[in-house]
Amino acid sequence: MTTTAHRVEPENNDHKPLGHGRMLRKEDPRFVRGRGRYVDDVQLPGMLHLAILRSPVAHARIVSIDVTAAQASPGVRAVVTGEALGEQGLAWMPTLSGDVQAVLATDKVRFQGQEVAFVVADDRYAARDALELIDVEYDMLDPVIDARTALAPEAPVIRDDLDGKSDNHCFDWETGDAEATERVFAAADVVVSQDIVYPRVHPAPMETCGAVADFDPVEGKLRLWSTTQAPHAHRTLYAMVAGLPEHKIQVISPDIGGGFGNKVPIYPGYVCAIVGSIVTGKPVKWMEDRSENLISTGFARDYVMRGEIAATRDGKILAIRTNVLADHGAFNGTAAPVKYPAGFFGVFTGSYDLQAAYCKMTAVYTNKAPGGVAYACSFRITEAVYLVERIVDCLAYRLEMDPAQLRLKNLLRPEQFPYTTRTGWVYDSGNYEPTMRLAMEIAGYEELRREQAEKRERGELMGIGIAFFTEAVGAGPRKDMDILGLGMADGCELRVHPTGKAVVRLSVQTQGQGHETTFAQIVAEEIGIPPDDIDVLHGDTDNTPFGLGTYGSRSTPVSGAAAALVARKVRDKARIIASGMLEVSVADLEWRKGAFHVKGDPGRSVTIQDVAMRAHGAGDLPDGIEGGLEAQICYNPSNLTYPHGAYICVVDVDPGTAQVKVRRFIAVDDCGTRINPMIIEGQVHGGLTDGVGMALMEMIAFDPDGNCLGASLMDYLIPTALEVPDWETGFTVTPSPHHPIGAKGVGESATVGSPPAIVNAVVDALKPFGVSHADMPLTPSRVWDAMRGAARPP
Ligand code: MCN
Ligand code: CUM
Incomplete structure (x- = not known):
């Protein structure tokens, strides 16, 4: 295996990418000239507009819905409730993970923002006005908001629609070898444990979700323009749900203003648009607004994890064990291969040579929006990498070892590839040490540590954080991976x-x-x-x-x-x-x-x-x-591809305001053969910016009643150019042995690798206060509390 290492500099940046390497993007002329064509740009003759009435509360029984006034409102063509859908067998739809989700609520509402009814009218304003005239009587129920209380015996049962369901348990999942791991832990010199929360966040793409449905009753053909990352899979699902013949459905996904996993699931709004067009005989457009997107569409993360690491006194990592409580919201709308209900979380063993590993996970229902796999997560590898890279830093803290040296000592060696992990993943290729060394060289790691020591003397708070990650991307071999029976080829x-x-x-x-x-x-x-x-x-x-x-x-x-x-x-x-x-x-x-x-x-x-x-x-x-x-x-791929990377973050924390400033960020990525270095850098820059958002700013929080506190971009803070540094990037090239051109994926690498690097840096800055962990998002108030030893529960 050959790996070559390069620092990205203006004069040396394209070590043999594919021919035509850094060519400019063919799509950009239409975007910069305003000629992009998004779903909301689609205008069809006679098109009507659809708006959705959403539940204002998190958990309540629907007593009655009165649509008389709405139906009489000017310009209204149809008002549809769950009851009406139920008569056609369309009130519920399958989710991508084999659960069911209400298209429109019939019995209960189960999260704030859930779809209750829709109006089709001549224009968007008439449709929205009529929503105000729908009178819904709710009988309030206690909500379950904190996953940690979901399985309490007194917790109200959210999914009483499911036969015989008497609790909020969603699924259990485990991987690795519990007994072998226990033996290694019992014999280890050092064991470190840490509770780690990856909070609920939202991908918040620039374009919200929407659809234009056009059902032609003469042809019997449905054309659906929609914001989807998976048009073919959606087509098959519509055929199955609506009973329409698949060859009479055309799903068109035109230009899309960002997806980040938010546009993988099938949303009730798409189905409503289809029903609206069938009912009215006209094309129907549905476009959600920003708040609707934030409160009701696919969220990300929401994992409460306990991480444990076992090692020798001199820093040889022996085993990792974790217990995870996964909050799946009101419906299990996770989009992951069927056999992988926790996505690819199984790679939580990271980039290290372990003797044993074990994970036990329990997933629960809560009164929150469904989703889970989104926001450049590589099927939950974000959570896995955050866990392992945080717990490795906790070990470094305990052993008083340099976190870079600890990692170097434990990284898998090139001769170990292809490497089968303790949880059964076969890493195709990797050469980790040069990647780590290059990141340290670009950072000037030793010099940074000297600067930090001097600053600590003066009472200044500077932190250096490291994360090393391995991803598993390219789902997937169809023998192991399918979504609702559709093989992933x-x-x-x-x-x-x-x-x-x-x-x-x-x-x-x-x-x-x-x-x-x-x-x-x-x-x-x-x-x-x-x-x-x-x-x-x-x-x-x-x-x-x-x-x-x-x-x-x-x-x-x-x-x-x-x-x-x-x-x-x-x-x-x-x-x-x-x-x-x-x-x-x-x-x-x-x-x-x-x-x-x-x-x-x-x-x-x-x-x-x-x-x-x-x-x-x-x-x-x-x-x-x-x-x-x-x-x-x-x-049909024979294996996934396993890109890797080494990230180093330098932060300064203001001791007076607890504000974190990311001063430098060094990212060295290895995605095998590089097709277009400019596009790769764009992907990496974007993902790093997302990482700053998640680590420092973003969280979808709820009050005890289940009101979403991140329902607008005033409350859900996403990073801008002002919050991020000039990214410093480098790369190594370790081709994938089974991919015809040796390329591995890269689109989510930076989102996976950056949050732990940033959090590790902030925790490192707070070391003088004896802080060894703090949970995201590291807002000034959380950093302040951590400095004062009063970390609040997340
Ligand atoms: N690429 C390359 N050389 C490689 C690997 C990738 O030049 N060795 C290029 C690819 O050709 C492609 C881009 O980089 O143009 C990303 O490729 P890949 O890693 O295969 O990822 P996908 O194209 O499958 O994109 C999905 C990924 C995901 S899952 C999320 S989430 C995310 C991400 O991409 N959403 C994005 N990056 C995004 N970037 C934008 N602008 N918008 C989103 O919604
Ligand atoms: Cu998990 S977000 Mo991307 O896989 O579409």
Whole structure:
């Protein structure tokens, strides 16, 4: 295995990325010129507008709903309640994790913001006005807000809709070996335990969720423009829920203003828009507002964890154990592969060589919005990496060891790969030490520690935090991974036109990651057609092959592989056609960047464009070769890809105000072969900014009645350019051995790796106060409390 290490500097930044490396994004001209086309830009003749009435309370029985006044309101075309949906069998829908969720509440409301009724009217204002006229009588019930009380015997049962349900238990899950772990713990010199909370946060994409549904009763065809990261999977679900034939459903996901996992689940609003169009016979648009997005759509995290680590006195880590209480909200709407109810939390063993590991998890229902897997989480690897990187720092604190040295001592070694973890994950490749060393070199680690020591002498609070992570991205091998029975493979189709221009059709769906550029680059590299001559089509189920969509940074690992392989398939056919054109055998041809040359006679050659014309043109083709130059494949990955990274954060804490300032942040990422370094840096910068938000500012909190306290961007603070430093990045390249071009995913790496680095830095700054842990978000008040030894319960 070869790994190369590079610091990103203007004069040295592109160590052999894929050809056309840092090309500018093909999609940007339309975005910067206001020509993006988002769901809310879709205008259809006669289109009506839908608004949703949401529950103002967290838990209550619905006594009655009176819609008479709303129905009589000007411009109103339809008012629909859960009862009406129930008559069509549509009041409930399956979630992506096999639970059910109310489309519109019939019996009870189970979280503040839950969908209760909808109005379809001539315009958005008429629809919203009519909501005010719907009279709902609620019989209030006690809510369950804190997951830690959800299983108390006196807790009110939230999901009494489920047969025989008499508590708020959602599921249990475990991984690793409990007994072996116990043996290692019992014999260890040192055991450190820490309660660690990863609070509920929200991805808050710039564009909220919405849909335009257009059901044509004559054709029997439903067209649905919607904000979805997984158009094909959604289409199948609509077919199953609504009983519509799947070939009569077209899901179109146009430009999307950020997804971050928020646009993976199926929301009641999408189903309401479909029903609204069927009922009125007109196209219907639903667009939620910011508060609706924050209070009712897929949240992230909400894990209460107890971490334990066992080690020798000199710092050899032996085992990690954790107990997790997972808050899944009112419905289990988690979008994760079926066999993985806790997502990929099983990688909590991190980047270290352990003797044993064990996790036991209990998930509960509470009166909060459903969701759980979102916000660039790599299927809960955010929580796993936060746990392991925090607990390793707690161990360093206890052993009075330098956290960088402790990590260096325990990182997996290159000869151990492929490495099977104690919880059964097979890390495909990795070379961790150079990554860690590069981050330390860019940071000037020793110098920073000297500066910190001097500052401590003067009573100044400076902290240095480290996090090392390994991710598992690219779900996934279909033998292990499916969502509601749909295997997690991706299709890809490539058509080369007669003049040598090409169109590649993907089953994944970009939300800002730049797929139109990077997938053109992958195909260009394989087939020699310039990327500007290759259009990338995605986000339209009628015009792209089936696949499971974009999340868990799976596009590059799965569809990226599909794109490379479909291009090779076309190239193989082109080679046969070229052999006919040059009248030599296939074996006598050599492929070099866009042309087939006759071996030993390089002057005789045909370009891929020549071949494309011949494939479609006059004249005979070699025996058995059909005309045309196109291919389609479905790629089923043999394993996930395992990117890794080393992050170092430097903070200053104001001892007077407890304000944290992130002064420097060094991120060294290894995502294998790099396709477009500029896009990777953009992904990393964005994820690091998210990390600052989560570590220092963001939390979806609730009052004891279940009122969401993060219902607007006034209360739910997201970071701006003012809160973040100039990111310092570097990279190493350890290709994936099983991916056709060696690429691993990167889209969520920085969100996974940055929160522990920042928290570790703040805790390190507070070391003079004897602080060894504090929970996110590290707002001034929490830091203040921590300094005064009065950490509040989160
Ligand atoms: N890339 C590359 N070389 C690599 C790996 C990736 O050049 N070795 C490029 C890819 O070609 C792609 C981008 O980086 O253009 C991200 O690729 P990948 O890591 O495969 O992730 P996905 O495309 O599957 O994107 C999903 C990921 C997730 S799950 C979340 S959440 C998130 C993220 O992407 N949401 C985003 N980044 C986002 N960025 C934007 N702008 N908007 C979102 O909603
Ligand atoms: Cu978990 S957020 Mo992304 O996987 O769409």
